Amino acid sequence: MKERFFYFSLFLLSVFAYLSNLSSYPLLSPLVSFINRLLMPVMELKAQTTRRVQDLVNTYVFLVDTQKRNRKLVEEVNALSLKVSELEGCKRELLQLKGLMEDPPTVEYTLAGVVAYDPSGRDEFMLLDKGKRDGLEEGFVVAHRNVFLGIIDQVYAGTSRVRTVWSDNLHVSATAGGKNYIYKGGFPKGSLLHVAQEDELKKGEKVFLRSLKLPPLEIGEVYEVYPSGEQFFKRVEVKPYGDVRRVDFVLVLRRRL
Template sequence: MNLRSLNLYFFSLLLLTLFIILVQKFHSPVEPLLRKISYIIFTPFLKTEREIEEEVEKALLYIRDLKKAMKMIGSYKKLKEELQAYRERVSQYEEILTKLEEDLDFYFPPKAKYVVSKIIYYDPSGEDRFFIIRDGKNKEIKKGDIVVSKGYIIGIVDEVYPSTSKVITLFNEKTALLVSVENLPKAYIYRGGRPYGKLMYVEIKDNVKEGDRVLYKDLTMRIPPFPVGEVIYTGFGEDPFFKEVMVKPYVSPRSVEFVVVFKE
């Protein structure tokens, strides 16, 4: 209904009201006839009023239902966002668990004390001479503790702080490990280096050859002989009494995320 129709409607109601007042005030023989005529004339307007009321009621009901629907849509969107965030967290946890399984899938000796930690910082030079783990004095880690991942030696704790520790890797010249060569009874010293480490004090007569595995040697027998690296070169060096033996570490620290610190 447009504005012109509404104006006409309210003007007609006004005329009807005035007419009824006059009829009631002045009684006449034609009063019943006038009432009947009035009813015939204004009934369409009364019907229109009822229709308007019904349309208004329908509109109010529609608005109420629309509000409920919008509220439900908002709740659904919020639930969808929460579900997506939950899926992302689950995916992250699955990745962490997968990485844990890869990095910690090896034998844990029952007599050795250890701490499972996480690498939080790598050598920014790209030479992988050290990395930082997120545990330190708070977990009773000490300088000299052996660091293992994926069942291989990857470094030694060099500096310990309240809640972090610096680990020097097998590529660091400061690294020195007591090791042995598989199937040989003697002990040697592994000296770190880049890109390869060296096996020190290998006598000329020692049957150390390329392809031999170099293993960590713990004199207390608490820590297993975890592999350190593989002999890739043997030859004569400057010292006539000892061989020059180069060792390639098995694992780069950048390929791991979780480590185990075995306490010396």
């Protein structure tokens, strides 16, 4: 009982000491300063430890915050890069449209009859009944309606030879899916060269002749896309629209590509 009474008094004294700030009383200050001097190394160690731990905690919180912000920024950068590539595509198309608007293609043409076909049956060339005398030159584009048939590769006095879209030796610039490629002729299918693996060309996509000076003539459509071509490129087969042997008359556009 006595013990409990003693500690209860000590409890009251402690409360009083805390509320009245007893340690700052002049009578007790020598004792307090003695205790402080005694505990000085401990107090210094304590202060240093507290500061270091606080620094560590702040650094950790800062790093976690930075990591979160970094992740968010990386996401934003990815989204923005996508937007930039979209805008680049739009810009290119607009520039092309601008070029077409400023200088509308007015092409002179000559109507020519077909006099001979490729005897091999591969339709690689055809002969026209117009030649040098009619002002035809090598490189002129040959079309039927809005379909590209080929390019004049040899001109004689009264006739000329057309290298058709079925010929392995025909290489022209083409556009498909908003991107430019090289169209290589071939029998029974032509192909688009250097189509990157990430390009999204689909079966049935139309392939146009690419020229700023000529109207967009159709070459054909994508027949098949094989993802496993070379390491970086896909193999894309194109079925040309031009049916050479059904055509009796063609238009020779008097302009080179």
